[in-house]
Amino acid sequence: MRHNPYFGSDKTGYQMLIWGDVDETFETNIKATEGTSSWISYASTKQIKVSDSDGSKTIYLKIRDDVLNVSSQASATTSLDTTLPVANVVTGPDVTKISKVATKDTATFTWKADSKIIAYEVRVVPAVDSPHDAGSLIGTINGSTNTSGSTTINADTNTTTKITGADLELASSGDGAKIIKVFIKDEAGNWSV
Numbered sequence: 001m002r003h004n005p006y007f008g009s010d011k012t013g014y015q016m017l018i019w020g021d022v023d024e025t026f027e028t029n030i031k032a033t034e035g036t037s038s039w040i041s042y043a044s045t046k047q048i049k050v051s052d053s054d055g056s057k058t059i060y061l062k063i064r065d066d067v068l069n070v071s072s073q074a075s076a077t078t079s080l081d082t083t084l085p086v087a088n089v090v091t092g093p094d095v096t097k098i099s100k101v102a103t104k105d106t107a108t109f110t111w112k113a114d115s116k117i118i119a120y121e122v123r124v125v126p127a128v129d130s131p132h133d134a135g136s137l138i139g140t141i142n143g144s145t146n147t148s149g150s151t152t153i154n155a156d157t158n159t160t161t162k163i164t165g166a167d168l169e170l171a172s173s174g175d176g177a178k179i180i181k182v183f184i185k186d187e188a189g190n191w192s193v
Helices: 165-171
Strands: 015-020 055-064 074-080 087-091 106-113 117-125 159-164 179-186
Touching: 087 179, 106 179, 117 159, 117 165, 159 165
Parallel strands: none
Antiparallel strands: 015 055, 055 074, 087 106, 106 159, 117 179
């Protein structure tokens, strides 16, 4: 007669078998198939590295007790997304210089994301290849608009950003050329570069 293991407080001698869409080099006992994986000591938590290609990942698990009664199979599925989103400027900026003087104090440009995003930030950065956390976020206290947001924007949706000279100076003081970059964050939490 086959029984599912009893999970009381004492799990001495229990083992687990894990397999699925895994990186087989991370843990030698955890493989792609049930037949090639090995039983390992039971642990209430276990770190597993999934295979590195983007897409759906499923991990399977069975547990057996100290007299080799094996549980039914359990599974969990997740999705791996390591592709960075890309923001593209569609039009603009409408001017190449701005100041803090009325009628010469704003620049606007329109941008869009290549995928659905959940957040964005417009920053003054030290170099063209600067990462998301470099530089300073351009604020909106002096009339700038659409310089940051935690909102869902669908792919290929145009967003127009307006930057005022006063907000630009607060983000990066001093005269001279400034590198302004749009960073976007996709649903997987990846920020653009």
